[in-house]
Each structure stands twice: as C-alpha cells, then as structure tokens.
Amino acid sequence: MIDFVNYALNGALVGCLYALVALGFVVIHRASKVFNFAQGEILALSGFMVWTFATGLGWPLPAALACSIVTATLLGLAIERMLFRRLAGAPVFAMVMVTLGLLVLLRGAMLVVWGAAEKPFPALIPMQPVIVADLILPRALLFGAAITVLITSGLWWTFNNTRIGLRLTAVSEDHQIALSLGVSVQKATAAAWVLGSVISVIGAVIYLNGRSISPMSSEIGLAALPVAMLAGLESIGGLVVAGILIGVVQSLTAAYVDTRIGGSASVIVPYLFMLGVLLVRPAGFFGWKTLERV
Amino acid sequence: MLLPLRIRRPVMPRTARAPYARPLAGSWSRAGLALALLALCLLPLLGPARLVSVVSLMLITSIVVVGLQINTGMAGQINMGAAAFMGVGSYTAAVLSLRLDCPFWLAIPLGGASAAAFGLLFGITAARIKGFYLAMTTIAAQMMFQSAVLNLPASWLGSSGGLSIEPARLGAWRLSGDAGVYYLALAYAAFMTFGAYGIARSRFGRAFAAVRDDDSAAGPMGIDVAGTKTLAFMVGAFYAGVGGAVWAYSLRYVAVDQFSLFQSVWFIGMLIVGGMGSILGALVGVAAVRGVQEVLTSYGPDLAAMFPGLGNQLVFASVSIVLGAAIAFFLIVEPRGLVHYWYVLRRSFAAWPLRY
Numbered sequence: 001m002i003d004f005v006n007y008a009l010n011g012a013l014v015g016c017l018y019a020l021v022a023l024g025f026v027v028i029h030r031a032s033k034v035f036n037f038a039q040g041e042i043l044a045l046s047g048f049m050v051w052t053f054a055t056g057l058g059w060p061l062p063a064a065l066a067c068s069i070v071t072a073t074l075l076g077l078a079i080e081r082m083l084f085r086r087l088a089g090a091p092v093f094a095m096v097m098v099t100l101g102l103l104v105l106l107r108g109a110m111l112v113v114w115g116a117a118e119k120p121f122p123a124l125i126p127m128q129p130v131i132v133a134d135l136i137l138p139r140a141l142l143f144g145a146a147i148t149v150l151i152t153s154g155l156w157w158t159f160n161n162t163r164i165g166l167r168l169t170a171v172s173e174d175h176q177i178a179l180s181l182g183v184s185v186q187k188a189t190a191a192a193w194v195l196g197s198v199i200s201v202i203g204a205v206i207y208l209n210g211r212s213i214s215p216m217s218s219e220i221g222l223a224a225l226p227v228a229m230l231a232g233l234e235s236i237g238g239l240v241v242a243g244i245l246i247g248v249v250q251s252l253t254a255a256y257v258d259t260r261i262g263g264s265a266s267v268i269v270p271y272l273f274m275l276g277v278l279l280v281r282p283a284g285f286f287g288w289k290t291l292e293r294v
Numbered sequence: 295m296l297l298p299l300r301i302r303r304p305v306m307p308r309t310a311r312a313p314y315a316r317p318l319a320g321s322w323s324r325a326g327l328a329l330a331l332l333a334l335c336l337l338p339l340l341g342p343a344r345l346v347s348v349v350s351l352m353l354i355t356s357i358v359v360v361g362l363q364i365n366t367g368m369a370g371q372i373n374m375g376a377a378a379f380m381g382v383g384s385y386t387a388a389v390l391s392l393r394l395d396c397p398f399w400l401a402i403p404l405g406g407a408s409a410a411a412f413g414l415l416f417g418i419t420a421a422r423i424k425g426f427y428l429a430m431t432t433i434a435a436q437m438m439f440q441s442a443v444l445n446l447p448a449s450w451l452g453s454s455g456g457l458s459i460e461p462a463r464l465g466a467w468r469l470s471g472d473a474g475v476y477y478l479a480l481a482y483a484a485f486m487t488f489g490a491y492g493i494a495r496s497r498f499g500r501a502f503a504a505v506r507d508d509d510s511a512a513g514p515m516g517i518d519v520a521g522t523k524t525l526a527f528m529v530g531a532f533y534a535g536v537g538g539a540v541w542a543y544s545l546r547y548v549a550v551d552q553f554s555l556f557q558s559v560w561f562i563g564m565l566i567v568g569g570m571g572s573i574l575g576a577l578v579g580v581a582a583v584r585g586v587q588e589v590l591t592s593y594g595p596d597l598a599a600m601f602p603g604l605g606n607q608l609v610f611a612s613v614s615i616v617l618g619a620a621i622a623f624f625l626i627v628e629p630r631g632l633v634h635y636w637y638v639l640r641r642s643f644a645a646w647p648l649r650y
Contacts, residue, residue, distance in 0.1 A: 105618025108568035271434040292510040
C-alpha cells in the first residue's frame with residue numbers, strides 16, 4: 001500500500017514538472033494563437049544558458065540564473081522581432097510552420113555550439129530526497145511542484161482578470177479582430193515568447209537539476225505535449241490537473257505494468273490516454289470550444 | 295479598410311490552377327518531361343556512382359514527400375508522423391520478404407497498404423478532433439510506432455537490432471547494386487508521382503482543396519469533411535509506406551532509429567522549401583534539401599576540423615541549421631516556395647515578348 005502511495009505521489013510530482021513544461025506551450029498559444037513546436041528545444045537552450053553561466057563561466061548559481069532569465073527574455077524578443085514581426089498578417093498556419101523551422105534550427109545550433117556530448121548540469125536544488133514517514137520524495141520535484149502551482153495560479157489569474165491578460169486572450173482568439181480593437185498583436189506575440197522562454201528557464205532548472213544536459217534534453221517537450229493537449233491548449237489552470245493525472249497514470253503504469261511485461265508501456269500511455277480523452281472531449285478538459293460558422 | 299495588416303499572399307495556392315493540377319498542358323511540357331525522364335533513365339549508365347546513390351535517395355524521399363504534399367499541402371492536414379508511416383511500410387516489406395519470401399513487387403504495395411491502415415487508425419479521429427489537436431495525434435502515431443517496434447519480442451521485428459533483408463529480385467536479376475536500387479526507386483517514384491497528379495485532378499483532389507481552404511464551408515458544399523480528412527491521412531500514409539518499403543529494399547536494413555520524429559519534421563521542411571500545394575514543389579524541395587545535405591556531407595571533413603566536438607553529428611547539425619533557416623526564410627519571403635520561381639520563369643518564357 002505504501003508503495004502505491006509512493007508511486008502515485010512521485011507520479012504527481014513528475015506530472016507537475018510536465019505541467020510546468022507544458023505551460024510554455026499553453027502560454028504562447030494563449031497569448032498569440034501560435035502552437036510552438038519548438039518548446040522542447042527552447043527548454044534545452046535555456047538549460048544550456050544556465051549551464052554556460054554556472055559551469056562554463058563558473059558564476060555563482062543565483063547570478064547564473066538571473067543572467068539566464070535576462071538572456072531568455074532577449075531570446076523571446078529576438079524570435080518575435082526576427083520571425084513573427086515579418087509574418088504579420090500571415091495565416092496562423094504559416095506561423096506554426098515557422099516554429100517547426102525554429103525547432104530544426106535550434107537543434108542544429110545547439111549541436112554546433114555545445115556539441116552532442118552529455119554535460120553534468122549544476123544542482124541548484126540539493127539532491128537529498130525529502131523523507132516524510134515512509135514516503136521518499138525528490139527535493140527538486142517537490143520544489144518544482146510548488147513553483148508550478150505558484151506560476152500557473154498567478155498566470156491564470158493574470159490572463160483572466162487583468163487588462164493585459166485579456167488583451168493577450170483577445171489576440172489568441174483572432175488576430176484581425178484583436179487588431180481592429182486596438183490590441184497590438186506584435187506586443188502580444190513578444191510577450192508570449194518572453195513568457196514562454198522565461199518559463200523554460202525555470203522548467204529547465206527543475207527538470208535538469210543534478211542530471212546531465214545534451215541537445216536531446218528537448219525530448220521533455222514531447223513528454224509534456226499530452227499534458228497540454230489534455231488540459232486544452234487555452235487552459236492554464238487545467239494544466240496542473242492534467243499534469244498530475246498523466247503523471248500518476250504514467251508512474252503507476254511504470255510500476256505495475258512495465259515490470260510485468262518487461263517493456264516500457266509507460267512511454268506511450270500518456271499519448272493513449274490523451275487520444276482517448278480527445279475522442280470524448282475534442283478540445284481537452286478545459287480548452288475553448290469554438291463555434292464555427294461559414 | 296484601415297486594418298494595419300499587410301495583405302499577403304496565401305501560404306498555399308488557393309485554387310487548383312493550371313500549373314498545379316495539370317503537368318502536361320502543352321507540347322513544351324511534354325517534351326521537357328520526356329527529356330527529364332530520359333536523363334533519369336540514363337543517369338546510372340553515364341553519371342558517377344556517388345551521384346546515382348544520391349539521386350536514388352532523393353527519389354525514395356520524394357515518394358514520401360509527395361504523399362505528404364497531398365496530406366498537408368493539398369488537404370491542409372499537418373502530418374507529424376510521416377516517418378512513422380514510412381517505418382510501418384518499411385517493416386512490413388522487410389517482414390514479408392524475410393518470413394514469407396514475398397517478391398518485392400508484392401511486398402512494396404503491401405507495405406503501403408499496411409501504412410495506410412495504420413494511418414486510418416489516426417485519420418479516423420478526424421471525425422471528432424480538429425486543427426492542431428489532430429496534428430498532435432500523428433505525433434502519437436510516431437510514439438506508438440517506436441514503442442511497438444522496441445517492445446515487441448525481438449523475433450518479430452528485431453527490436454532495437456533491426457532487420458536485414460535480401461535484395462529485390464526480378465527473375466534472375468538482383469536489384470542490389472547502386473544501379474539496381476536506382477531503377478527500383480525511379481520506377482516507384484515515377485509511378486507514385488503520376489498517381490499524385492491524378493489524385494490532384496480528381497474529385498478527391500478538389501475535395502482536399504475545399505477542406506483545406508475552409509473546412510466549415512466545405513461541409514455545406516456537400517463534402518464529407520471528416521471522411522476527406524481521413525482519406526488524406528490514408529493517402530499520405532500509403533505514399534510514406536511505399537517510400538519506406540523501397541527504402542527497406544535499397545538499404546536492405548531496417549531499424550527503428552531511421553524513422554524518428556525529426557525525419558518527419560525534415561519532410562515538412564522539404565515541403566515548405568519546395569512549395570506547399572504543388573507536387574512539382576515537393577520534388578523540388580526534396581532535391582534542394584537532399585542536395586544541400588550531400589554538399590555538406592562532402593565538405594564534412596573541412597567542417598569537422600572547424601568543430602571538433604561534433605563528431606558524427608556534424609552533417610545532421612549543419613543540414614539542420616541550413617534547413618531551419620530555409621524554412622523561416624521561405625515562409626517569410628516566398629511562401630509559395632522554390633517552385634514558384636520556376637512557374638514565374640515558365641510564364642515569362644511563354645508570354646515573351648509581352649510582360650503578362
């Protein structure tokens with residue numbers, strides 16, 4: 001029984017990490033209507049920034065983190081300036097395709113700059129697990145779960161209640177209508193990418209804490225994708241729910257099914273779960289159900 | 295209208311106009327096509343061996359990308375699982391030829407058919423799922439393909455070790471050398487490309503274009519929208535499966551890491567560089583990207599001296615940078631792709647000495 005609780009709790013914590021990574025997808029979509037295929041690559045790039053400042057240059061960790069956040073902000077602004085401003089007025093389809101280009105470009109650039117070898121990532125959060133009674137919980141994930149809940153609730157409130165948040169929401173509904181109401185799509189896109197990159201830095205620090213980093217770290221984006229789909233691409237609050245759900249399902253599959261069949265069913269279970277839910281609710285649990293008229 | 299919007303050309307051609315749908319209008323085009331086919335047929339006899347193997351890789355890739363063009367360019371459904379469908383076709387052909395001693399002319403279409411069945415599994419979700427959620431289900435296809443191959447018993451699909459197969463045999467002729475593989479790829483690529491032009495001209499092609507341009511308007515026009523999307527995924531998967539089966543016979547070795555998600559992204563990149571919505575564009579995109587890849591491979595040793603940390607990832611990294619930049623460039627500067635320059639050239643040649 002205690003094993004079951006342990007697996008479930010650890011799954012929930014991993015799920016919160018997925019939610020944090022998926023938050024990058026959702027925030028960019030919720031503020032600019034663009035689905036960012038390159039989110040995993042941006043997370044890996046953010047991780048490499050932290051690595052460069054902390055290990056490469058040997059700066060103290062808080063300074064490295066602060067510098068990484070500043071660099072991520074600049075990266076977000078640069079992406080808007082170099083790609084999306086030139087695509088103003090283009091169909092959303094083209095903007096999404098540009099993020100595919102960004103994915104390919106960043107993967108290649110990271111290989112050239114940092115190489116394919118795995119590098120040890122600094123541990124910003126101590127590695128000793130937290131032990132409560134018989135439960136063993138990784139400290140980084142526990143810390144990450146708290147941050148996830150904090151950031152998602154903050155962003156959820158901002159997007160639904162403040163003037164800025166509602167402007168971003170308007171852009172994610174329709175670019176042309178937002179423009180004609182005096183909302184700047186340009187600024188919204190810039191805000192979306194800055195938010196997405198800064199969240200990636202936080203996600204990278206928690207995900208990679210004490211592990212090793214390589215360009216393949218971007219695969220976490222694929223693991224987090226079902227969470228974003230399950231919550232619905234427009235729902236920030238739903239991410240934590242969906243993340244915990246998928247994390248628990250995956251962890252229990254890994255613990256009880258994988259050991260029996262000797263395979264790794266836990267890798268595809270989130271996707272199967274997502275497919276099943278999408279067939280019943282095509283816009284995820286909390287996504288916008290759009291009414292389409294000709 | 296005072297909207298601060300620049301009016302832009304659409305990413306994809308809005309209508310199936312003559313140059314996109316009818317390849318053989320006019321005697322010049324026919325002569326050009328005959329000449330191109332003749333050149334392709336003679337290439338192994340006259341060209342260097344390296345060129346022959348590069349062109350056969352282009353031909354195999356073009357089968358997959360032409361299918362993706364129908365799926366994504368014509369029907370507007372993003373397919374992120376082309377590599378998985380290619381893998382299904384590849385493994386089917388390999389298993390058929392290994393276990394049942396199936397001849398290649400049967401194994402290759404059956405590879406396509408099994409990929410189409412796999413595509414149906416995901417295309418059928420189009421009845422309920424729309425937009426980017428639908429594109430995501432094709433990523434699920436990729437995940438499930440990889441996981442299935444790696445987790446099934448090694449005696450079935452070879453697990454991570456892969457499968458080795460015998461070369462294709464036509465009577466006493468073994469299609470094993472560069473030239474044999476080349477003619478196999480050429481035959482299938484030519485056949486599938488002509489088929490694609492047929493699809494573009496047919497009522498299915500028009501239905502694809504209608505669904506792409508506006509799926510909520512296509513319904514009231516009498517088009518079965520979900521069925522058309524499912525069909526688009528099936529056609530795309532069939533092409534990918536045939537391409538994968540030819541790939542299996544050309545490499546004579548099938549392994550799961552040949553069919554990664556990144557391959558699918560490359561295929562989409564080839565579409566964008568070549569030109570969305572045009573079959574000729576798919577061919578141009580494949581030739582351009584594979585050509586750049588070949589050039590970078592041949593300059594590999596020089597590049598390796600500049601970036602010693604890269605090792606065997608070098609070609610992949612450099613092609614990725616070029617391709618990523620090219621995708622962004624074409625979407626921003628010329629959304630109709632490289633092939634549009636060819637259409638402009640052809641039109642100005644036909645209209646000369648007048649400007650229009």
